[in-house]
Amino acid sequence: MLETMPRVGFGLWKIPQEDTAASVVEAIRAGYRHFDSAADYGNEVQTGEGIARAISEGLITREDLWVTSKLWNTFHAPEHVELACRKSLEDLQLEQIDLYLIHFPIALEFVPIDKRYPPEWVHDPDAAEPRMHKASVPLHETWAAMEALVDKGLVKRIGVCNYTSGLVHDLMSYAHIKPAMLQIEAHPYLTQEKLIRCAKGYGIDVTAFSPLGAQSYFELDMARKEESLLETAPVMVAAQTHGKTAAQVLLRWGVQRGTAIIPKTTKPDRMRENLAIDDFELSQVEMAAISALNQNRRFNDPGVFTESAFNTFHPIYD
Ligand code: NAP
DSSP states (O other): OOSSOOSBOEEOTTOOHHHHHHHHHHHHHHTOOEEEOOGGGSOHHHHHHHHHHHHHTTSOOGGGOEEEEEEOGGGOSHHHHHHHHHHHHHHHTOSOEEEEEEOOSOOBOOOOTTTOSSOOSOSOTTSSSOOOOBOOOOHHHHHHHHHHHHHHTSEEEEEEESOOHHHHHHHHHHOSSOOSEEEEEOBTTBOOHHHHHHHHHTTOEEEEESTTBGGGGTTTTOSOGGGBSTTOHHHHHHHHHHTOOHHHHHHHHHHHTTOEEOOOOSOHHHHHHHHOOSSOOOOHHHHHHHHTTOOOOOSSOHHHHHHHHHSOOOOSOO
16 A cells, blocks of 8 residues: 555545546546545445456556545444444445545434435435434544544544644544544635644644635535636736646645645546646745735635535534
């Protein structure tokens, strides 16, 4: 298995099931060796099919790949963590997950796998007003169960997503196995300097999700067209200077500031475009100008979408 995580991974959120296996094979052909999966994306079976196909076609071996998956909110209770992990392992057709992350610091009531999978956010989707059902599970209990997965060899490393610095300090106070990764939303409109510095201070690596900013959120009506980073002046000027696309500048900025990035696309041309960011370097002035775009604009905010989409107010950052 890979000892270090490739700095550019392939994001799998919102890739339709019917496109996922082919996208995974295509991404492997394009050179991706790191896949960012999650039970909640609803396409782990197809991700597993794509990986298996690429291995059987001789494109790669399992040892060439880094696969991340995530524990969904309904499986936080210690007795459900291994169940969830084994389901992801089975769906992905893997014997071990390289990195297993707590998806959100949000515990929801358990939903049996044979009742609904992935369980998603609301407990009663058929109700007139479906709502989230919260569960009283302390995060330290979930973490202890995550550590047991490492001890059993089911996962190689563990980490967290969507934690604030307060939760990171707390986690570090009791973790026997240190988190290997903090995965957070980060792009030039949400630079998260203090949180990244906090994680790195503990030796925790950081992965930026939604590295292209608003692009992922237009289809969900969670961003306005004018919030695109691709048309901002410092990004466009740097793109022109280096003969690269605006997307490549955003991704390069993410890697150059020390985060891993996991862009998602279903388009083969963009898969190659998003990987081709090693042949140029942004100057300090360009990096600073892009970072100065920061507005602390969070597109993926449970404090907003849980209420509008799930009739439940559940902020975690405020
Ligand atoms: P993203 O990768 O920043 O953006 C994806 C969007 O940008 C898609 O609409 C894609 O469209 C478009 N795009 C991709 N490459 C492009 C290019 N070169 N030029 C222009 N547009 C481009 O956002 P994301 O999918 O939200 O985040 C990436 C990954 O992070 C996810 O897939 C998931 O694995 C992970 N994630 C994790 C969490 C968490 O809570 N841990 C939350 C969100 C995301 P096309 O597909 O049409 O190309």
